[in-house]
Amino acid sequence: MRPELLNPLFTEVEALKGVGTALAKPLGRLGLKRLVDLLFHLPVGWIDRKRVTALDQADVGQVVIVRVTPTEYRFGRSPRAPSRIVATDAEGNTVALVFFGNSSGYAKKLYPLGEPKTIGGKLEQYDQWLQIVHPEIVEDAETLPPREAIYPLSEGLTGKRLAALVAQGIERAPDLPEWIEPSLKQRHGWPGWREAVARIHADPADAKARERLAYDELFANQLALQLVRASSRRRRGQPLAGDGRLRDALKLPYSPTGAQSRTIAEIEGDLAQSAPMLRLLQGDVGAGKTLVALIALLIAVEAGTQGALLAPTEILARQHYDTLSRMLAGVPVTVAVLTGRDKGSARESTLMGLADGSIDILIGTHAIFQEAVRYRRLGLAVIDEQHRFGVAQRMLLTEKSERPPHLLAMTATPIPRTLTLSQYGEMDVSRLDEMPPGRQPIETRVISDDRLGEVVESVGRLLAQNGQAYWVCPLVEESEVSDLAAAEDRAATLRARFGGKVGLVHGRMKPPEKDAVMAAFQAGRVQLLVATTVIEVGVDVPNATLMVIEHADRFGLAQLHQLRGRVGRGEGRSVCLLLRTAGPLGETARARLALLRESNDGFRIAEEDLRLRGAGEILGTRQSGEAAFRLATPEQMNELIETATQDARLLVDRDGGLEGERGQAARLALYLFERDAAVGLLRGG
Structure with a gap:
C-alpha cells in the first residue's frame, strides 16, 4: 500500500466534480485516470x-x-x-x-x-x-487570468474544462514533507512540491517550478536505482577467482585492445568480491564486447560455477552460441543454447545438464530464467543488448541462484552519460572505446532516392564479384505489417533482377525459416539480404561490404549507426548508402545524415541522438521497461541528473536511506513518481 498521505493523489478522476463517464473517456485517452495524472499533465505553452x-x-x-x-x-x-x-x-x-x-x-x-x-x-x-x-x-473579464495555460487535449475535452479539473486537483493535493536536501533547495530557489504544481499550472513560464518538478522525478528515479544498488551490495554473493587455465587455452586471433584489457581487469576485480558485481559494458559496434563477455564467463567456470548469457532475440542467441563455440574450440568447456522453440528431449537434456553442472555456459533468450530452468551453481549472468531489458528483468535473473550471481550487462548502443546515469545508475560502467585490429572504417554516402536505379546497378556489380550486401527497407510507420509489405515489394523487385541471389528476412517469419535464410547468407548462397528493421540483422558476415538503407532520413541516428555496423567486419572496403527522400529535408533529418556521413564514433552519435530525439526514443523506453520520464526533458536531465544522483547517494550512504526524516519523505517521492516497482524492498512499505 502507498503511504496514506498520498491517497488523495491516487483518487480516480471520476471523484472530481463534473467528471462522469462521458468526460472520463477523453481524459482516459490522455492517460489521465487519477488525480496525480492531472497534476503531472503539464502545460506545453x-x-x-x-x-x-x-x-x-x-x-x-x-x-x-x-x-x-x-x-x-x-x-x-x-x-x-x-x-x-x-x-x-x-x-x-x-x-x-x-x-x-x-x-x-x-x-x-x-x-x-x-x-x-x-x-x-x-x-x-x-x-x-x-x-x-x-x-x-468574455463573461468574467475581471477574474480572467492574464496568462492561460495550453494543454495537450483530446476530442471531447476543452482547455478550459481541463484547467478547471486541474484546479480541483490542486485544491485536493496534500502538502508533502520535503525530500530535497535543504541547502540544495535553497541554492536553486525552488518552491515546495505542492507550490510548484500550483505555480506551473497558473504560469507555464515559471522556470523554477518546472525545474523543481523535473528534479523530483529524476531524484526519485536515482534513489530507486541507488536502493537497488545498496540492496545488492548487502547481499552476500560468491567471490569468483579463476586460476587462468581456461583463458590460457584460448587461441585468440589478436591480442586484446587496451580498452578490452582494462575492462577485463575491472570485471576480474569485481568478480573477486563477495558483493555481487553490477557492471554495464558499453561498446560500439565491433568493439569486441563478445570477447570480454567470454573471458568473464571463463573466470566464472574456472571458479567452479556456471555462466549464463541472455540475448533479446533467438537469432542473436544462436549467433552467440555459434561464435562462442568457435572461440572455445579445444577449450574444455561445455556450452549449450536454450530458446523458446527448444522442446522435447533436447530441452530436457539441457535442463538436466544445467541442474547437474555438466553444462558450464548457457546461452539463450528469456527462456533461460523460466521457473523450470535450475542451475547447479550460477555464478555470472551476462545480459546482451541491455537496453531491451528493464531493471525488474535484470533482478529476475539474479534470483536463479541461492547466492546472487554477478551481473554483467552489455549494450552495443552507446548511451550518453546522462542516460547512463538515469537508466543504469545502480551499475558501474565500463566503456570499450577502441576498435580491435582489422576493423575497417566504413565509408558513408547520402544519396537521393531518385537515383535508386544507380544503386541497384552498383549492387549488381558487387554481386557479380561474389560480394554480399544488406538492403534494409524503410520504416513506413510504426507497424510491422507496413514494414513487411515494403520489404516484400523491394525483395520482389530485386529478385526480378538478381534471381535466387536475394533472400528476405522479417519479424513475422517462423524461426526455422528465418534461420535457414540467415544460414544461407552466412554461407554465401544468398548474396543480397533484404530485411525489415523489426529484427536483429545480427549475423557476422565478413564478406558483406555494402549496406543500403532506404528512406534513411526517417530513422534515428543510433539505429542508422547500428545498421551500418553490420558491414566493415572483414578486410574489404565497406560502404553504407543512405537513400534519402528526394526533395528538401527538414533541418533535423539533414543534421542527422550529415553527422553520420562524417563520423563513425558511436558515442558522439549517441550524444547527438539524445539532443535531436530525446531519451525515450533512444532507449525505446516504452518497450524496454525502463523508467520513462513524464516531467523531465532531455535538457533538464543534462542539467540536473548529476545533482540528483549525488543527492540520492547522499541519502542512501550517509543519511540512513529511507528510515530518517528525509528518507520517509523520499519514500513518498518514490511512490509518487511510481519508481517503487523497480525496488522490491518497498513492497508493502
Whole structure:
C-alpha cells in the first residue's frame, strides 16, 4: 500500500466534480485516470492576454481583451463567404469580427447591433482592417487570468474544462514533507512540491517550478536505482577467482585492445568480491564486447560455477552460441543454447545438464530464467543488448541462484552519460572505446532516392564479384505489417533482377525459416539480404561490404549507426548508402545524415541522438521497461541528473536511506513518481 498521505493523489478522476463517464473517456485517452495524472499533465505553452480600452496596430499579433459595440453586419451572398461584424471600441476605433463556416445566424444571435460586448481573441490585420477571427465573449473579464495555460487535449475535452479539473486537483493535493536536501533547495530557489504544481499550472513560464518538478522525478528515479544498488551490495554473493587455465587455452586471433584489457581487469576485480558485481559494458559496434563477455564467463567456470548469457532475440542467441563455440574450440568447456522453440528431449537434456553442472555456459533468450530452468551453481549472468531489458528483468535473473550471481550487462548502443546515469545508475560502467585490429572504417554516402536505379546497378556489380550486401527497407510507420509489405515489394523487385541471389528476412517469419535464410547468407548462397528493421540483422558476415538503407532520413541516428555496423567486419572496403527522400529535408533529418556521413564514433552519435530525439526514443523506453520520464526533458536531465544522483547517494550512504526524516519523505517521492516497482524492498512499505 502507498503511504496514506498520498491517497488523495491516487483518487480516480471520476471523484472530481463534473467528471462522469462521458468526460472520463477523453481524459482516459490522455492517460489521465487519477488525480496525480492531472497534476503531472503539464502545460506545453501559454497564451498571454492584454487588456486594452482602445485597439491599436501596435497590438497586432497579441491576444487582447477589449469592450466593443457591434455597429454593422457585412455578410457575403455565398454560404462559404466569411461573416463580418463591424464593431467599435471606446475611442471609436473600428475592428472586424470575422466568422467562417456559414455562421451569419450564429453571429447575429451573439452580437446584436448596439449592444456592447467584452471579447477576447488574437488581433490581426487584413488589408486596412484590424480584425479578430472567431472572438470569444468574455463573461468574467475581471477574474480572467492574464496568462492561460495550453494543454495537450483530446476530442471531447476543452482547455478550459481541463484547467478547471486541474484546479480541483490542486485544491485536493496534500502538502508533502520535503525530500530535497535543504541547502540544495535553497541554492536553486525552488518552491515546495505542492507550490510548484500550483505555480506551473497558473504560469507555464515559471522556470523554477518546472525545474523543481523535473528534479523530483529524476531524484526519485536515482534513489530507486541507488536502493537497488545498496540492496545488492548487502547481499552476500560468491567471490569468483579463476586460476587462468581456461583463458590460457584460448587461441585468440589478436591480442586484446587496451580498452578490452582494462575492462577485463575491472570485471576480474569485481568478480573477486563477495558483493555481487553490477557492471554495464558499453561498446560500439565491433568493439569486441563478445570477447570480454567470454573471458568473464571463463573466470566464472574456472571458479567452479556456471555462466549464463541472455540475448533479446533467438537469432542473436544462436549467433552467440555459434561464435562462442568457435572461440572455445579445444577449450574444455561445455556450452549449450536454450530458446523458446527448444522442446522435447533436447530441452530436457539441457535442463538436466544445467541442474547437474555438466553444462558450464548457457546461452539463450528469456527462456533461460523460466521457473523450470535450475542451475547447479550460477555464478555470472551476462545480459546482451541491455537496453531491451528493464531493471525488474535484470533482478529476475539474479534470483536463479541461492547466492546472487554477478551481473554483467552489455549494450552495443552507446548511451550518453546522462542516460547512463538515469537508466543504469545502480551499475558501474565500463566503456570499450577502441576498435580491435582489422576493423575497417566504413565509408558513408547520402544519396537521393531518385537515383535508386544507380544503386541497384552498383549492387549488381558487387554481386557479380561474389560480394554480399544488406538492403534494409524503410520504416513506413510504426507497424510491422507496413514494414513487411515494403520489404516484400523491394525483395520482389530485386529478385526480378538478381534471381535466387536475394533472400528476405522479417519479424513475422517462423524461426526455422528465418534461420535457414540467415544460414544461407552466412554461407554465401544468398548474396543480397533484404530485411525489415523489426529484427536483429545480427549475423557476422565478413564478406558483406555494402549496406543500403532506404528512406534513411526517417530513422534515428543510433539505429542508422547500428545498421551500418553490420558491414566493415572483414578486410574489404565497406560502404553504407543512405537513400534519402528526394526533395528538401527538414533541418533535423539533414543534421542527422550529415553527422553520420562524417563520423563513425558511436558515442558522439549517441550524444547527438539524445539532443535531436530525446531519451525515450533512444532507449525505446516504452518497450524496454525502463523508467520513462513524464516531467523531465532531455535538457533538464543534462542539467540536473548529476545533482540528483549525488543527492540520492547522499541519502542512501550517509543519511540512513529511507528510515530518517528525509528518507520517509523520499519514500513518498518514490511512490509518487511510481519508481517503487523497480525496488522490491518497498513492497508493502
